[in-house]
Amino acid sequence: MKTRFLFFLLFILTTAAETTDPTLNDDILGLIVFKADLEDPQSKLASWNEDDVDPCGWVGVKCDSRSRRVAELSLDGLGLSGKIGRGLLQLSSLRKLSLSRNNFSGALNPDLTRLENLHTVDLSDNALSGPIPSKFFWQCRSLRSVSLAVNRLSGEIPATVGNCLTLASLNLSSNLISGSLPSEILSLYGLRVLDLSGNFLIGKIPSGMGRMFNLRTVSLKRNWLSGILPDDIGGCLLLRSLDLGENLLSGVLPETMRRLAMCSYLSLRSNNFTGDVPLWLGDMKNLRTLDLSKNGFSGGVPDSIGSLQFLKRLNFSENSLTGSLPESMGSCRGLVVVDFSRNSLVGSLPSWLFQLGLQKILLSGNNLNGSVRISSASEQTVQILDLSANTFSGLIPSEIEGLLSLQTLNLSHNFFIGSIPVIFGKLNVLEVVDLSVNQLHGNIPQEIGAAVSLRDLKLEKNSLSGGIPIQIGNCSSLTSLILSHNNLSGPIPPTLAKLTNLQIIDLSRNNLSGNLPKELSALPHLLSLNISHNFFSGEVPSGLFNKISPSSLSDNPDLCGSAVNRSCSTVLPKPIVLNPNSSSSHSPSSEFSPENLRHKKIILSISALIAIGAAVLIALGVITITLLNFHVRAATSHSAATLNISDDYMSQSPATDANSGKLVMFGRDDPDFSTGAHAILNKDCELGRGGFGTVYKTVLRDGKPVVIKKLTVSSLVKSRDDFEREIKKFGKMKHPNLVCLEGYYWTKSLQLLIYEFVSGGSLFKHLHESPELNCLSWQERFDIILGVARSLAHLHRHGIIHYNLKSNNVLIDGSGEPKIADYGLAKLLPMLDRYILSSKIQSALGYMAPEFACQAVKITDKCDVYGFGVLVLEIVTGKKPVEYMEDDVVVLCDVVRGALDEGRVEECLDGRLAGKFPVEEAVPVVKLGLICTSQVPSNRPDMNEVVKILELIRCPQDSQADDLC
Known part of the structure; x- marks a missing residue:
């Protein structure tokens, strides 16, 4: 009731302002009404008491020394939220208003600049949204500085900004402002600071x-x-x-x-x-x-x-x-x-490089050569030294140990020879060492234990020998240890288990041996462990490889346990046989040492001989039966893998196919999917048909479900060598938002691609076939858009164009993450024939970039950007790219673009969301989708830019300006 009375009184005072002189109570009343609109969880404004004579002693309030009217209101960083209400309009003498670093929301009040004495407005770092009203700049009067940075303001910069001729500083950075730079801004001749960064300005x-x-x-x-x-x-x-x-x-x-x-x-x-x-x-x-x-x-x-x-x-x-x-x-x-x-x-490196007191030297990825010579000057300040990916040769200079401030050392991908210099003892702040892909030999220095700050150690693809030093257990900060592709030998030191920060361990392709330490299972942050292609033996500790691919254990023939699908031999207790000639002081273990067995005659009891004979007979029987079973199973498996496929799809005889077929499973030593071949025969396992082929679900021998795509473009597919080259390239594409290619099967007339199984179904089904109660939320839709954008950016960085992006090729896994399928398959064709791509491969209409219709325009990754833009509009509207009516064909892009031009873009969003979406995110996403579907390829952003824009839309407050380095 009290608040309502204050609002009523404020209304009367406001309407009577022309006939009533302002009084001291106007300031108190205006501030109390302003406070009534706020939430103050930390009670920062507890001193604001309406019974005070004046507000000059209140927190954040400064008054003019003569008039005792409020001249400044500075409430920066007080954790306030709510609306910036009309109460402030009572502060007729206000010169400075600063409310930055709070959580004020709602639209920008256009009447704030009506205050005649106001010269500074700072509303930065809040959650204000909506367009900047033209009225805000209509009557600038004495306005000198305006900062609306780091909010969620949208729309264009009003042309009325040109009225503010007294403006010296304008900061609208890190918002969602679009459109072009208004020419009126050039009339602000007194402007000293102009910051419009981090927006969507074009032109x-x-x-x-x-x-x-x-x-x-x-x-x-x-x-x-x-x-x-x-x-x-x-x-x-x-x-x-x-x-x-x-x-x-x-x-x-x-x-x-x-x-x-x-x-x-x-x-x-x-x-x-x-x-x-x-x-x-x-x-x-x-x-x-x-x-x-x-x-x-x-x-x-x-x-x-x-x-x-x-x-x-x-x-x-x-x-x-x-x-x-x-x-x-x-x-x-x-x-x-x-x-x-x-x-x-x-x-070669110039002489000044180590003489100027540089802190960061970054020269990677050039063709620089020669040896590296470091000045022996007593005071070196280098913190980052990156000479990677050049053609430097010779020894790694020992003078590196004099770079006492060194944090990152990267000399990888060069031709350095010799041993690793002893640099770890003195460099106490060293965090990253990358000496990979060189020609280094010798041991890993034991002094590495002194590198207590070391986080990343990469020494792969050298010729290092000897063991992994136990002193590495002192590197308590280590998160990544990459020692693969060397000649290291010996066991894994148990001290490695002390490194509780370890996330990545790669010891593959060495000569390491011994048992795997059980303590490795307890490493709390371990994400990846690869010990493949070594000589480890014994049982794999339980729990160690629960979250790690079995391929990381491959080519260790003496490992056993469930992780490698190989049973461990039952260890029977050995019969104790005593030598009556030995003294009681000798233990049984020493009596049966290899030396004693060579030089002593051991007398066996009759019962022991009988037991041994029986054991030998049993063992021979077990071995015989096992070999027979293995032979039968292998023959059956081979027959299934060959006959079942050929009977279903091929006209050749089984013998011919057996000679010409080739099955490759990436990261698997035993490429057997006989159960998968059997399942292909079962039409109930068919998941669907697309432009490239028919898709089936099956299960591998190890119980892992996979998807097998039988290509229906066999007559168009490249030669075997070209096919395998492209497929292996796809097999290396690892990204959380890409469907993983597990392997392939090849004959001249049949090609199968084996993919991971994604359980959640296609995006198409979620958008167009799910009941309303299960429709995707805005948060889920945004996450899908961002995930697809990141995966496309990853593909483009590796030179792979999808060519066939559509909602049917976006799968949703059990956790709601999107995964793109069918990427790059058009590259399997002998040439990128536009007719084939448009009529056969692109079976869903509406996603095709217009340049596919023009033979003179080059097909680039901007085609994917166009398809992505269509997909974005499909996700936010819930409508198909092309829909057929009785007398018309409705193209989604045209409908949304028309709605945007008429200012009703929010009406286009999926009605099932029922307003449950943030307008400050939804509208910019729609605009981004339209920009991606520009008719001119060069006007479309690349996918890296799209990812940055989406991250800005989601978290504009995180887009602060960063340092150059």
């Missing part, structure tokens, strides 16, 4: 920015801006920081940028800029940070870089730079970070 940067001569800081990073940089950008002579990274900008850098002599921070990373690195960069004398990474720059590194005396961080990684590193860079005395990784640089 070109408008020319005219050069007229904004007061600009000091501009950040437009993490948007979708495209086109070339305007030539007049060099007119911003006072500019100190320019960040245009992570956009789609292209072309060469305009030469007018050389006039930005005061600029200390320049980042253009992750764009499509081309051409040589300009010589005029040396004219930007004040540069401290220069980041041109992940572009298409070519040519050599210009000598003019040496003119940047104040340069601290230099990142030219992931370009196409050639030539050698210039010696002139030795003049950059302030340099602490250099990153030239993943280019095509040649030559």
Whole structure:
């Protein structure tokens, strides 16, 4: 009742404002009404008492010393939530309003800027949503600084922002703002700070920015801006920081940028800029940070870089730079970070590399050569040294032990020889050591036990010998131990079980032997353990391989137990036979040592001889029966695997097929799926038919369910060598959101692909055939979209295009995770015939990118992006890509795009969700789907960008600006 009275009184005061002079009570009343809209779980506003004479002593309130009116309200980081109500409109003398780092929600109040004296508004780091009202910028009056960063505001930047001629700082970063940059923003001649980063802005940067001569800081990073940089950008002579990274900008850098002599921070990373690195960069004398990474720059590194005396961080990684590193860079005395990784640089390391006091040296993925020489200077500051994937040779320099600050050492994929230098004793902060894929030999140093901070140790693919040192048990921080593909021998040291942080252990392809320590079963965080291709023996400890693939035990012929499907021999007690000539001081164990058995005559009792004879006869009988059973079973299994398949699908005789067929199971030593072949004959096991073939469910001999796809494009499939090359490539694709390829079967006229079985059915069934009570929630739909995006990004990074993305090829496992099936199968065809792809393979209409209809347009991974966009719209709307009516054909993309243009996109969402979805997530997801279905391939984002955008939509508060390195 009291709150209702306050609202009523506020209404009367507001409507009478034109005829009534403001009084001291206006401030108290306005703040109390404002508080009534809030939740204050920590009672931070307990001091706000409506009975006080004035609010000047309240938490977060500052008053003008003369008028005693509220001049500042700063409630940053107090854990407040609720709406920003109309009570604040009573604070007519308010100059500064700062409510950042809380959880205020709802729409932005457009009347806040009606306060005539307001010059600072900071509502950043909240949960405000909806579009920015045009009215918010309509009457700016004296507004100087506005920050709405890190919220969930959407829509376009209102053109009315051009009215705020007094504005000096505008920060709308990390929101969901879309559309293009309004040209009206260029009329803000007094603007010093402009931060629009982390949004969905598209289009070109408008020319005219050069007229904004007061600009000091501009950040437009993490948007979708495209086109070339305007030539007049060099007119911003006072500019100190320019960040245009992570956009789609292209072309060469305009030469007018050389006039930005005061600029200390320049980042253009992750764009499509081309051409040589300009010589005029040396004219930007004040540069401290220069980041041109992940572009298409070519040519050599210009000598003019040496003119940047104040340069601290230099990142030219992931370009196409050639030539050698210039010696002139030795003049950059302030340099602490250099990153030239993943280019095509040649030559040896420059002399200045270990003389400038660098902290991070990143030169991986080039063609650098020669030996590595490290200065013996007493004070080395290197924290990260990454020279991997080059052609360095010679010994690993022992001077590395002098790099006392070293945290990461990566010399992998080179041609280093000799032994591992003793570097572990002194480098107390060393966390990562990667010396894999070299030509190192000798032992692993025992001094490794001193590396108490070591997290990752990778020494695979060398020629290391000797045993695994027991001192490794002192490396208490170790999480990853990779020693595979060496010549290591001896047992696994039991001290390894002390490393409770271990997650990955790979000891495969060595000469290790002995029993497996039972203590390994107790490692709490172990995710992967591979001991395959060694000489381990004895029983596999129970529980050790419950969550680990049996392939990680393969090629250890003396291992036994349920984990390897091999029974352990029953150990019978040996009869105790005493030598009457021996003294009582000798134990039975010493009496039967190999030496004594050679040199002593042991007298056996008659009962012992009878027992031994009986045991021998029984053993011979067991062996005979076992061999007969094995022979019969093998013959039956082979016959089943051959005859059943050929009888069902082939016209050749069993003998012919047996000679020509080939079965390969990835990661399995015993490729037997005789039960699977039997199940194929049973039509009840058929799961469905698609463009590539018929799918059956079956069970392998070890009880594991799998899916077998019989290809119906046999006449089109490539040769055996090409087929196997592509299939093995797919077999290496491991990702949580990809259906795992387990193996394949080949003959000239029959090809079978063996996949893991995914229990939850297809996405198509969940969307279009499930009852309303079991329909997917918004959270589940978003997780599916994000999982599919991540799996496609993974495929594209490895050069694999799906070609056939649709809801039938997205399977849902028991935990609700999506898994993509049928990826890359079009590559099995001798050529990517568009007619075959469009008419046969793509059996579901609506997902095909328009370029399939044009022979002149190259088929790229942007086809998958188009299909993904259609899939996104299908998931959020619950409608099929194409639906047939009595007199019409309805295309989903067109319907949703029209609804977006008319401002009613929310009406398109699946009605079964019944409003149970966050609008601030749903609308941007729909817009993303439409952008992915752009008719022009170059306008579609790549899947890595899609993943980043989805993560931003889900968690915009996590998209803070990150450091260069």
